[in-house]
Every structure is written in C-alpha cells, then in structure tokens.
Amino acid sequence: xxxxxxxxxxxxxxxxxxxxxxxxxxxxxxxxxxxxxxxxxxxxxxxxxxxxxxxxxxxxxxxxxxxxxxxxxxxxxxxxxxxxxxxxxxxxxxxxxxxxxxxxxxxxxxxxxxxxxxxxxxxxxxxxxxxxxxxxxxxxxxxxxxxxxxxxxxxxxxxxxxxxxxxxxxxxxxxxxxxxxxxxxxxxxxxxxxxxxxxxxxxxxxxxxxxxxxxxxxxxxxxxxxxxxxxxxxxxxxxxxxxxxxxxxxxxxxxxxxxxxxxxxxxxxxxxxxxxxxxxxxxxxxxxxxxxxxxxxxxxxxxxxxxxxxxxxxxxxxxxxxxxxxxxxxxxxxxxxxxxxxxxxxxxxxxxxxxxxxxxxxxxxxxxxxxxxxxxxxxxxxxxxxxxxxxxxxxxxxxxxxxxxxxxxxxxxxxxxxxxxxxxxxxxxxxxxxxxxxxxxxxxxxxxxxxxxxxxxxxxxxxxxxxxxxxxxxxxxxxxxxxxxxxxxxxxxxxxxxxxxxxxxxxxxxxxxxxxxxxxxxxxxxxxxxxxxxxxxxxxxxxxxxxxxxxxxxxxxxxxxxxxx
Numbered sequence: 001x002x003x004x005x006x007x008x009x010x011x012x013x014x015x016x017x018x019x020x021x022x023x024x025x026x027x028x029x030x031x032x033x034x035x036x037x038x039x040x041x042x043x044x045x046x047x048x049x050x051x052x053x054x055x056x057x058x059x060x061x062x063x064x065x066x067x068x069x070x071x072x073x074x075x076x077x078x079x080x081x082x083x084x085x086x087x088x089x090x091x092x093x094x095x096x097x098x099x100x101x102x103x104x105x106x107x108x109x110x111x112x113x114x115x116x117x118x119x120x121x122x123x124x125x126x127x128x129x130x131x132x133x134x135x136x137x138x139x140x141x142x143x144x145x146x147x148x149x150x151x152x153x154x155x156x157x158x159x160x161x162x163x164x165x166x167x168x169x170x171x172x173x174x175x176x177x178x179x180x181x182x183x184x185x186x187x188x189x190x191x192x193x194x195x196x197x198x199x200x201x202x203x204x205x206x207x208x209x210x211x212x213x214x215x216x217x218x219x220x221x222x223x224x225x226x227x228x229x230x231x232x233x234x235x236x237x238x239x240x241x242x243x244x245x246x247x248x249x250x251x252x253x254x255x256x257x258x259x260x261x262x263x264x265x266x267x268x269x270x271x272x273x274x275x276x277x278x279x280x281x282x283x284x285x286x287x288x289x290x291x292x293x294x295x296x297x298x299x300x301x302x303x304x305x306x307x308x309x310x311x312x313x314x315x316x317x318x319x320x321x322x323x324x325x326x327x328x329x330x331x332x333x334x335x336x337x338x339x340x341x342x343x344x345x346x347x348x349x350x351x352x353x354x355x356x357x358x359x360x361x362x363x364x365x366x367x368x369x370x371x372x373x374x375x376x377x378x379x380x381x382x383x384x385x386x387x388x389x390x391x392x393x394x395x396x397x398x399x400x401x402x403x404x405x406x407x408x409x410x411x412x413x414x415x416x417x418x419x420x421x422x423x424x425x426x427x428x429x430x431x432x433x434x435x436x437x438x439x440x441x442x443x444x445x446x447x448x449x450x451x452x453x454x455x456x457x458x459x460x461x462x463x464x465x466x467x468x469x470x471x472x473x474x475x476x477x478x479x480x481x482x483x484x485x486x487x488x489x490x491x492x493x494x495x496x497x498x499x500x501x502x503x504x505x506x507x508x509x510x511x512x513x514x515x516x517x518x519x520x521x522x523x524x525x526x527x528x529x530x531x532x533x534x535x536x537x538x539x540x541x542x543x544x545x546x547x548x549x550x551x552x553x554x555x556x557x558x559x560x561x562x563x564x565x
Contacts, residue, residue, distance in 0.1 A: 110170065111159040112287055114295040116375035130378040131155045132172075132295040133371075140169055140176050143189040152244070157283045157295055168192060172281045173266060174244075194282050195263045196249060201289035206250040206262070221247045224264075232261050232268050235277035296371045297322040300379050303561065307381055310388040312356035312447045314553045316563050319367060319379070320347035327369035327377075334383055335363035340549070342426045342502055344564075349428075351503055351563075353548035356447035356461055360387040392449045392458045397538050404536040405452040409491040420484045420497045420505055421550035429501040430479035434558040435524065437478050437508060438531060438542050440469045446554045463552040464507065464545030471540040473531040475508055478544075478558070483520040492543065493535025496528050506555075509543035510534050 114133025122128060125138040134156035136144055144153055154172025161168055167178040175192035182188055199206070208225020212218060218229035226248040228236050236245060246264025253260060259270040260280065267280040287294055303316040317339060321327065330348060332339035339350035354363075367379040397405065414421075444450075444466035449458035481498030484505065489495050492509035496516065499505055512532025516522060533540045546555040557563070 110161050110290075110292055112157055112170070112295055113293045114297075114371065114373075114375060114377070115159070117378040128378070129155050130298075130367075130380065131300060132157055132297050133375065133377055134159055134295065136169070139178070139189050143176060144171070147244075154281060154283065155297075157287060163192075166192075170194075170283045170286070172283045173279050174283065175265070191244065191246075191265050193246070193264050194286065195246065195266050198267060198282050198286045198289065199249065199262050201286055204250070204262070209251055223247055224249050226251060228261070231270055231275060231277040235268060236263075294323070296325065296373065296375075296377075298327055298367075298369065298371075298377065298379065300367065300381070302365075302381070302383075303563065304383075308384045308386050309354060310386050311354055311358050311360065312388060312390070312552070312554050314351055314353040314548050314557055314563075315383060316349060316351055317341075317365065317367075318347050318349040325372050327371065330367070330369040332365070332367040334365045337549075339367075340424060340426075340503060342428075344428050349502070351548045353551040353553045354385050355551050356388070356390060358385055360385050388447075390447045390449055391445060392451070393444060393462070394451050394454065395444075395538065396453060397536065401536060401538075404491055409536070413489040413491050416487065416489060417485060417495075417497065417507075420499075420507075421547060423484060423499050423505055424503045424549070425482075425499055425501045427501045428564055429481055429499070430524070431564045432479075433560070433562050434478040434555075435476070436467070436559060437475050437528070437544050438467050438469045438473055440467045440541075442466065443468050443541060446556070447552070461552070463547075464509075464543050465555055466541050466543050468539070468541045469531045471512060471531060471533065473540075473542075474527045475511065475529050475531060475542055477522045477524055477526045477528055478506065479524050481506065481522050483516050483518050483522060486514050486516060486518055489535060491536040493537065494529070494532060498522060498528075503549040504558075505547050507543075507545040507547070509545070510537045510541060512540075 115128075115135065116133070117130055118128055118135075122135070125141065127136050127141055128134075129136060131150070132155040136156050137160065140160075147153060153174040153176075156169060156171050158170040163177070169176050173194075175194040175197070177190050177192045179187060179190050182190075206226070209227065211220050211222065212227050214220055217233065218227055219233060220227045224247045228248045229252075232248075232252070235241065239245075241263075245266045245268070248261055248263050250262035255269075259274065261268050267282040267285065268277045269280050270276070271278055299320045299322060301318045301320075309315055315334065317332065317334070319327070319330070319341075324346070327348070330341050332341055332350065334352045337352060339352060341348045341350045361384075363383045363385060365379075365381040365383050369377055371377050442465055444462050446462065446465055448462045450460040450462050451458045452460075477498065479500055481500045483496065484499045485495065485497035487495060489509070492507075494509075494511040494514055496508045496511065496514055497505060498507075508528055510532055511529040511534065514529040516526075516528055522528070531540050531542050537543075544555055546553055546558060
C-alpha cells in the first residue's frame with residue numbers, strides 16, 4: 001500500500017458544510033473549553049507601566065462603546081424588536097443596488113419585508129417575484145429556475161443577506177447560499193441547512209437514536225444517528241431527497257397534531273391519512289420562529305400544470321392572501337383580455353377561456369394590486385397555449401334540412417343569443433363537480449372541424465358535445481343555474497340557456513320540448529326538457545355547450561374538475 005493510500009483524506013466539502021452548520025447564525029465558531037492553554041509558570045508578569053497603560057486603554061474603550069450604544073439602538077433593531085404587526089412597514093430605504101450587499105451586522109436582521117414592484121424594467125439577471133415581493137438575482141435566479149422554481153423551492157422570503165460569511169437568500173422551502181470558493185461551477189450555488197436552523201430557532205435538540213439497521217422500509221444514517229422510514233423514506237428516495245433535503249436530523253415526532261421529521265435542509269410532514277409525505281414551508285416557519293417581519297404574500301394558483309394549456313380549454317386564475325388581509329385595486333389580464341376578478345370567500349377568482357382557434361403562443365398573465373402598506377405589487381406568469389389536434393367530421397342531413405347548412409342560420413342564432421354570451425353575474429351560483437345533462441354515446445366531440453355532405457371545407461367549429469339519446473329522454477341541469485333563454489332557433493332548434501355565474505353559461509340544443517322559463521333558478525339534476533332532433537340535426541341527440549365569457553370551451557373541464565373549490 002502506498003503512502004498516499006495510507007494517508008487520511010481531509011474532510012469533504014459536504015462534511016465541512018455540515019460542521020459549519022452547527023455555528024450560531026451569522027456568528028463565529030465557539031471556542032472549545034478543552035483548548036490548550038499556556039502554563040502559568042511560563043508566563044512573564046507585566047511591568048507597572050504596562051499595567052497602567054492597559055487600564056487606561058480599557059477605560060477609553062468603555063467610553064467609546066458607551067457613546068455608540070444609543071445609535072445602535074436607534075438604527076438597528078434586533079429581531080425581537082420586529083414583531084409581526086410591523087410586517088407591512090414600507091421598505092423604501094432598500095434599493096435594488098444595495099439588496100445584494102446587505103450584511104447581517106445586527107443579530108438576525110434578515111431583510112424579509114416585501115418590496116414594491118420596480119418602476120423600471122429590471123435587467124435580465126434580476127427578477128421581481130411579486131408573490132412575496134422580493135428580487136432574485138443571478139446566480140440564484142438560474143439555480144431557482146433550474147431546480148423547480150416555485151413548485152420545489154418556493155418563492156423568495158427575503159432579499160440577499162450575509163450568513164456565516166456567505167451571501168444567502170431565504171425561500172419558502174429552501175435556503176440558497178453562494179459559494180464562490182468552490183472550484184466546481186456547478187456548486188457555486190448550494191442549498192443551506194434550513195432544517196437545522198429551524199430546529200435551532202425552535203429550541204429543539206435531537207439525540208442520536210439507536211442503529212436500527214436497514215431494510216426495504218427503513219434506512220439508518222450513522223452520520224446523524226437518525227433513520228428515515230415509511231412514507232418519509234418513499235418521499236425522500238423518490239424526490240431527490242439527499243440533495244434537496246439532506247440527511248434526517250430528528251426522529252419522527254408529533255407537532256400540532258401532525259407527524260413531522262426534520263432534515264438538514266428542510267422539513268417533511270405526513271398528509272392526513274398518514275400514507276403520503278409532503279414538504280413543509282420551512283422558510284416560512286423559520287420567519288415565524290425568529291419573529292422576523294413577514295412578507296405580504298398573495299398566493300396565485302392556476303388549474304394547469306407547467307403553465308401550459310390546450311386550445312379550447314379554460315384557465316382558472318385564483319389569488320388568496322396568506323393571512324386574511326385584502327388586496328386593494330386588484331386587477332388582471334391574460335394577453336389582451338382583462339380578467340373579471342370576483343371575491344368568493346377568502347379568495348378572488350376569474351376564468352379565461354382560449355378558443356379552439358386561439359393562436360398557440362405565450363399569453364402573459366399579469367395581476368396588479370396594492371398591499372396594505374400601500375406598495376404597488378405585481379404577479380406575472382407565462383401562460384403557454386399549446387396546439388390541440390382537433391378531429392374533422394362530415395355531417396349528412398336529410399333533404400328537408402339541407403337549407404340549414406347556410407351560414408345565415410348560425411348568424412341568426414348567434415344574434416338571438418348575443419345577450420346570453422355577454423352575461424356576467426359576479427357570483428358563483430354552483431359548487432362542486434358538474435354532472436352530464438344526459439349520459440350516452442358522444443357522436444360529435446368538442447371543437448371538431450365540420451363540413452357538410454362530401455365537402456372538404458372544414459371551416460365550422462363544433463361548439464359542444466353531441467350526446468346520442470332516444471327521443472324524449474329527460475335533460476337534466478348539470479349544476480345550479482338561472483334560466484337565461486328559452487326559445488326556438490333556426491340551426492339549433494328548441495334551445496335553453498343557463499347562467500352559472502362568473503361568466504359561465506351553458507346551452508341545450510335540438511330539444512323536443514322545454515320545461516322551464518327565463519328567470520327560473522334551477523337546481524342540479526332538475527329536468528330542463530327532453531331530447532329531440534329539432535333544427536340542424538340528423539337524429540335524436542342533445543347538443544350540450546358551455547361558454548366562458550362568450551367563448552366556447554370544453555364541457556368536460558366542469559365534469560372532471562371542481563372549479564368552484
């Protein structure tokens with residue numbers, strides 16, 4: 001064996017970081033009581049002149065310190081002097097230029113208060129995230145975007161600050177640290193030990209547990225003396241746990257009635273039922289434990305994933321304050337269309353429908369509001385409309401209905417229904433998932449491109465679902481609504497229209513008979529009429545259509561998802 005193989009390697013970068021994590025936040029390593037001290041027999045006694053000089057120096061130093069105390073208390077409050085009640089105090093003194101260079105010279109003074117949206121366009125290496133009102137700068141910005149952004153790391157809860165000699169920034173579920181000393185550019189930004197800091201802030205200390213061994217459902221880590229098992233292990237093993245969460249530093253424990261486990265970089269808890277684990281917003285919990293000012297947070301949620309939506313679908317935009325305050329002057333838009341934001345309970349919501357023929361591209365979502373401190377805030381999301389491959393269909397009509405293929409019939413019908421298309425009731429009348437008005441074979445799907453006879457001119461978009469049922473079958477209301485229209489149209493035959501609130505309306509065409517009148521408030525499941533074959537129809541069926549702010553949309557969204565939640 002060579003000398004190099006015998007020689008013990010120094011601690012790895014990860015080991016050094018774990019050792020550094022035991023320091024007081026923003027402080028220096030504590031001196032060990034067992035550190036070697038010089039023997040008294042070898043120490044030279046100072047002369048009388050040296051003793052007098054030392055006393056004078058001490059007196060002068062005390063005088064200087066006493067003169068600085070009032071200024072320190074006047075300008076740099078401690079974390080204990082910043083209660084949650086001051087969370088909306090404007091942070092006008094914090095400029096974009098100084099945000100990167102904030103030093104934590106005062107104990108635990110982390111810049112967590114929200115900032116107003118910048119009045120000028122930020123350079124590409126900066127982004128203002130209005131959800132929490134903080135700015136993320138490179139290289140943190142690229143790391144955040146490449147590692148799940150809001151979905152995984154959450155929104156920023158602070159500006160940048162200095163901690164243990166490193167530039168850091170706190171996020172809802174992560175602490176990012178800048179490590180310019182790293183020789184590997186991939187490690188320039190690293191995840192800090194947020195879980196350890198949260199445990200320390202809560203006054204928790206965990207003793208190492210017994211080595212319980214390893215199995216398919218349990219793993220023991222001698223580095224921390226803790227095990228991870230069950231749903232926590234499943235989550236940790238399948239969600240890049242070693243990198244994002246680190247090792248467990250506590251056993252499973254009960255907090256506020258929930259089972260939780262602390263990890264070096266985060267915190268997990270069991271969902272109700274105990275079969276699944278989820279990440280906890282450890283950054284938010286740290287702010288609460290420290291008593292730092294809370295950012296004013298307006299949570300934005302969408303009913304889509306990855307900010308993508310198909311043509312012909314409807315986007316639900318919902319915003320909700322985190323602590324019960326109300327946004328002022330709330331307004332929004334998606335592309336060129338303004339959002340009609342309506343308060344429903346503790347949240348505000350609006351629907352935005354994209355027609356089947358909407359151009360596939362990015363439609364910027366913008367929400368503007370004023371928070372309780374008078375700060376102008378902004379939420380931004382890119383909504384990417386994705387092309388959907390709609391099918392085509394040729395419709396063959398009996399000779400006595402062939403004249404109904406003329407577009408003038410559709411123009412007449414649309415003129416009769418124009419007021420229903422424009423209806424907007426600022427109240428959600430329904431709740432829960434919708435039912436189908438009838439159940440049967442769908443003979444024509446939503447937004448199929450239709451041509452008549454043998455034509456190949458597929459220029460007609462089918463506005464709803466055609467559901468085949470025998471003549472006279474009862475047609476039931478899929479959700480609570482108010483009757484807007486009852487009448488006979490040219491292409492669509494006997495028809496009924498319902499208003500469900502928030503710009504959502506539904507339509508029932510080709511009916512054999514109608515059993516309601518305009519103004520009636522209809523319950524879910526109430527019979528509206530009977531299946532027929534009136535108008536431009538070649539057999540008994542129901543044409544069921546849903547529109548959002550006048551634009552046709554896929555009805556299955558309302559039967560498959562609870563858009564009232």
